[in-house]
Amino acid sequence: xxxxYNTLSGRVEEFKPVRSGQVGLYTCGPTVYDYPHIGNYRxxxxxxxxxxxxxxxxxxxTHVMNITDIDDKTIKGAKxxxxxxxxxxxxxxxxxxxxxxxxxxxxxNYYPRATEHIEDMVKMVKGLLAKGYAYPKDGSxxxxxxxxxxxxxxxxxxxxxxxxxxxxxxxxxxKESVYDFVLxxxxxxxxPSWETEFGAGRPGWHLECSAMSTRYLGPTFDIHCGGIxxxxxxxxxxxxxxxxxxxxxxxxxxxxxHHLVVxxxxxxxxxxxxxxxxxxxxxxxxxxxxxxFLLSTHYRKMLNFTFDSLDQAKASRQRxxxxxYELEHQPLTEVSQPQSGxxxxxxxxxxxxxxxxxxxxxxxxAALFELIRETNSRLAKNELSPQAASxxxxxIYEMDRVLAVLPEESEEELPAGILTKIxxxxxxxxxxxxxxxxxIRQELLQQGFVxxxxxxxxxxxxxx
RNA sequence: GGCGCGGUACCCAAGCGGCUAAGGGAGAGGUCUGCAAAACCUCGAUUCGUCGGUUCGAGUCCGACCCGCGCCUCCA
Numbered sequence: 001x002x003x004x005y006n007t008l009s010g011r012v013e014e015f016k017p018v019r020s021g022q023v024g025l026y027t028c029g030p031t032v033y034d035y036p037h038i039g040n041y042r043x044x045x046x047x048x049x050x051x052x053x054x055x056x057x058x059x060x061x062t063h064v065m066n067i068t069d070i071d072d073k074t075i076k077g078a079k080x081x082x083x084x085x086x087x088x089x090x091x092x093x094x095x096x097x098x099x100x101x102x103x104x105x106x107x108x109n110y111y112p113r114a115t116e117h118i119e120d121m122v123k124m125v126k127g128l129l130a131k132g133y134a135y136p137k138d139g140s141x142x143x144x145x146x147x148x149x150x151x152x153x154x155x156x157x158x159x160x161x162x163x164x165x166x167x168x169x170x171x172x173x174x175k176e177s178v179y180d181f182v183l184x185x186x187x188x189x190x191x192p193s194w195e196t197e198f199g200a201g202r203p204g205w206h207l208e209c210s211a212m213s214t215r216y217l218g219p220t221f222d223i224h225c226g227g228i229x230x231x232x233x234x235x236x237x238x239x240x241x242x243x244x245x246x247x248x249x250x251x252x253x254x255x256x257x258h259h260l261v262v263x264x265x266x267x268x269x270x271x272x273x274x275x276x277x278x279x280x281x282x283x284x285x286x287x288x289x290x291x292x293f294l295l296s297t298h299y300r301k302m303l304n305f306t307f308d309s310l311d312q313a314k315a316s317r318q319r320x321x322x323x324x325y326e327l328e329h330q331p332l333t334e335v336s337q338p339q340s341g342x343x344x345x346x347x348x349x350x351x352x353x354x355x356x357x358x359x360x361x362x363x364x365x366a367a368l369f370e371l372i373r374e375t376n377s378r379l380a381k382n383e384l385s386p387q388a389a390s391x392x393x394x395x396i397y398e399m400d401r402v403l404a405v406l407p408e409e410s411e412e413e414l415p416a417g418i419l420t421k422i423x424x425x426x427x428x429x430x431x432x433x434x435x436x437x438x439x440i441r442q443e444l445l446q447q448g449f450v451x452x453x454x455x456x457x458x459x460x461x462x463x464x
Numbered sequence: 465g466g467c468g469c470g471g472u473a474c475c476c477a478a479g480c481g482g483c484u485a486a487g488g489g490a491g492a493g494g495u496c497u498g499c500a501a502a503a504c505c506u507c508g509a510u511u512c513g514u515c516g517g518u519u520c521g522a523g524u525c526c527g528a529c530c531c532g533c534g535c536c537u538c539c540a
Contacts, residue, residue, distance in 0.1 A: 010468095027540095028540070029540095030540090031538095031539090036540085037540090039539095039540060040539095040540050041540085042540070043540035044540080046540090047540095071538090072538075073538075155467080155468095155535085155536085156466095156467055156468085157466085157467070157535095157536070158466080158467090178537090179537080181537070205538085225540095226540060227539075227540030228468090228469090228534075228535075228540080229534080229535070229538095229539050229540065230539080230540070231535075232467095232535065232536065232537075233536090233537045234537090234539090236537095237537090256540090257540070258469080258534085258540095259533090259534070259540075260540085261533080261534095264532080264533085265533095266533090266534085296476085296477085296488085297476080297477075298477090298478085300469085301469085301470080301477090302469075302470070302533070302534080304476090306475095306476095308475075308476090308489095309475080309476060309489090311489080312475070312476060312488070312489045312490080313476085313488090313489085314489095315488080315489055315490085316476095316487095316488050316489065319488080319489095322502060322503080323502095323503090325502095326502075326503075354478095360478075361478095362477055362478045362479090362486085362487070362488090363478060363479085363486075363487085365477095365478095365487065365488075366477095366478070366486055366487035366488085367486095367487090368487090369486095369487055369488065370486085370487075373487095373504095376503060376504065377503095377504065377505090379503080379504085380503065380504045380505085381504085429498080432498070434498055434499065437498090437499090438498095438499070438500080441499095441500080441501095450501065450502090451500090451501080452500085452501045452502055453497070453498095453499095453500080453501075453502095454497095454501095454502075454503095455496095459501095459502090461501095461502090
C-alpha cells in the first residue's frame with residue numbers, strides 16, 4: 001500500500017488513483033526568465049523520486065510539467081533586452097532541459113507552454129464568466145472569491161480573515177475585492193497580448209496550470225506537486241478556477257516539498273548564497289552528487305545546503321559506487337558454506353516499503369546500506385555465492401531505477417594516457433621501485449584518478 | 465495577529481506508545497597492504513531543546529516555556 005501526505009487533508013493517506021494502474025501527475029515547472037536555482041531542482045528531484053517510485057511500483061504515469069513563458073518577469077526581461085518574448089525565453093528553456101538531463105530527471109510526457117495554450121485559457125475565462133464566477137472590470141477579468149465558498153481548503157486560510165495588511169493593492173488593476181485574483185490581464189502597450197471577445201490581454205499567472213493540467217490529464221486527476229510556497233495563493237487559486245469551471249474535484253492528492261535553504265538562510269542574490277546548477281558545475285561539483293544530496297532528505301523537511309553536507313552526500317554515494325564496482329569485479333567461486341536466506345529480496349522489500357510510506361527516503365537508504373554492509377561482510381568471510389552476489393546486484397540496480405545515482409557506463413571510460421601511466425606504475429611496483437610508483441600514483445591523483453591495489457590487480461576510480 | 469514546520473551523537477538523519485534509539489559522513493583502535501586506498505571487525509547518544517503531566521511503559525501523547533524557520537497575493 002502506497003501512502004502520501006496530502007496537503008489537502010493534512011494527513012497521510014492511502015494512494016488510490018482515479019484509474020487503476022495509471023497516474024496523472026502535474027508538477028509546476030519553471031518560469032523561464034532566468035536559470036533555475038538549486039532550490040527549484042530540489043522540487044524537481046523530489047517529483048522525479050515520486051514519479052520513478054510510481055513507475056517502479058508498476059503504474060503508468062502521465063506526467064505534465066508546464067513551462068511559464070509569459071508572466072511579468074519574462075515580459076520584463078525581454079523588454080530590458082529589447083528582444084521578443086520568444087527569443088528571451090528560448091535560452092532559459094534550453095538551459096532547463098540541459099539541467100534536468102544532467103540531474104537525471106526523467107522527462108515529462110508533456111511540457112506545455114503557456115503561450116501555446118492561450119486558447120484553452122480563454123475558453124476557461126469564458127466559461128467562468130458564463131457561470132458567474134468571474135467578472136470583467138476595466139478590460140481585465142477577475143475571479144470572485146465570494147462565489148467560491150470552498151476557497152482556502154488547501155492552505156487552510158479563511159478568506160474572511162485574509163489580512164489586507166502586508167501587501168495591499170500591489171496590483172494596479174481595479175478589483176471588486178482585494179482578495180479576488182486576476183484571470184485575464186488587460187493588454188498594455190509594449191506587452192504581448194491576444195485578442196478575445198472580452199478584450200485584448202494576456203492570461204493571469206494561475207490560469208495556465210488549471211488550463212494545461214486538465215487539458216492533458218482530465219478535469220480530475222491524481223497528483224499535483226510543487227513547492228510549499230505554491231500552496232497559497234497559486235494552488236488555492238488553481239483549485240478555485242478549475243472546480244468552478246468543471247464543477248468537480250480538481251486534484252485528489254496535493255504533494256508539496258519543503259524549501260531548500262543555504263547555510264540556514266533563504267537563498268538570495270544579495271546575500272551571495274544563491275546558486276544555480278551552473279554555479280555548482282563551475283565549482284567542479286558532480287551533478288549526480290547534488291542529485292543524491294537533494295534526494296536523500298525527506299521531501300517534507302527543510303533541507304539546508306552547505307558544501308560540507310554536499311561532501312557528506314558525495315561520500316555516501318561513493319560507498320554505493322565502490323560496493324557495486326567491487327561486486328562486479330570480484331571473481332567469485334562456489335563457496336563451501338554459502339549463507340542461506342535471500343538478503344537481496346528482503347532489502348528490496350524494505351526499500352520499497354519505506355518509499356511507499358510517504359517516500360521515506362532515509363529508511364529506504366538505510367535498507368540499501370544495510371544490504372551493502374551485510375554483503376561486504378559475507379564477501380570478506382568468503383560466504384557469498386555467485387548467485388547471491390548476482391541477486392544483490394540486481395536488487396541494487398532495481399533500487400537505482402528510483403535513485404538514479406550509480407555511474408553510467410560512459411563514465412567508466414579511461415583516457416588512453418592514463419592507462420599507460422598505470423602500466424608504468426605496475427612495472428615500477430614489480431621492480432619494487434616504490435618511490436616511482438608512489439609518484440605516479442600522486443600524479444594521477446592530481447588528474448582525478450585514484451588507484452587501488454587489490455589482490456586481483458590495480459583498479460582505478462575517477463574522483464571529481 | 466492567523467496558519468504551519470523543525471530542535472535526536474561532532475555533522476547529516478530515521479524512528480512518532482513497548483525488544484539493547486536505524487542508516488550515512490567524520491573520528492579512534494585493529495585486520496589486510498611495500499605504503500596507501502577500498503573493504504571488514506571493534507568503539508562512539510543510560511539518552512532524544514527545557515520543565516511539568518498522562519501511562520504499567522514516552523524522542524514518541526498532552527500542557528507550558530525556550531530556541532530556529534516558513535507562508536499570509538513574485539517565489540520550487
